[in-house]
Amino acid sequence: MKKLLKHYSPNQNELKNHKSLGWLSQYLTNPSLWNFNRKSVSKAFAVGLFCAFVPVPFQMLLAAPSAIIFSANLPVAIALVWITNPITMPPIFYACYKLGAWVLGVGVEQDFVMSLAYVWQVFDVIWQPFLLGCLIVSVVSSIIGYFSIQFIYRLRVYKRKSKKN
Template sequence: MPKKFIQRYLPDHHTIKNQKSLKIFGTLLHDANLWHLNRKSVAGAFAVGLFNAFIPVPFQMWLSAAGAILFRVNLPLAVGLVWITNPFTIPPIFFGCYLLGTFVLGQESQDFNFELSWDFLVESMSTIGPALMTGSAICAVTFSVIGYLTMNVLWRSNVKSNWQKRLEMRKHKQNSQA
């Protein structure tokens, strides 16, 4: 993945360090590795961000920030990737996770009407919760591994392509001078 392409869409690290919600991490945000863009930091950020995107909790961004700090990968990218599950995509993604969980656990899927209430949350943890959590865990691990491997391959192929282009330019320059 081209470094300049990713940098174009990432916010400035000074802006992120000054966010009130990230003040809980204190001086941990001053680690330079959290802001570098290299193969390791980008691939790791994809793994952390995609893993947390599939965990059905309301504080995915904080989990992703903590994971980025723990594994010393690119923080803005890891936090931004949790927005794969946004208000528009959460219903189909987590319903798919639920269906996967029912399949793995050998359960029948249950009909339910989603309600934004504490009672629904408590009740659903005993009925649909195990299947949802199982499916979410499987998807989190699967997509984080796929994201990590894909970014590694894309980064390596981009570096290889750039080396090939430079080699061809040198050959062309040498041939034109001869």
């Protein structure tokens, strides 16, 4: 899998000399943005999972600069925001709303309807539990993602070393 991802990732020299990227090309030459190693991929999971549960449109536009700032693998961070896509977004964000309502100790709207019109109608009631639930899920999932990738990489190294012995 790592070889396949490396094959389709852009070359650093191509990015550096690409005229259409303009001022952005200077930020895209950081090797960590394109390396598939333990540090950059685990940071990418943290960034991508955090941004995936932030309730804003075009989450990739939030994940890309975050990956650049934290020197995380850019393609992985951007791909992970698609966990919340148009199909999965309603149930995930409803679960975030229920979590936030539970933490705040407020009642959940009993006649909740999965429609944008209804959400706008009751937004003044649901916005606090919804945003709190999204924040909790963002933080917890990014921490779990970061340490899971760290653990998986270390486990793979341990298995490789034990096979050699």
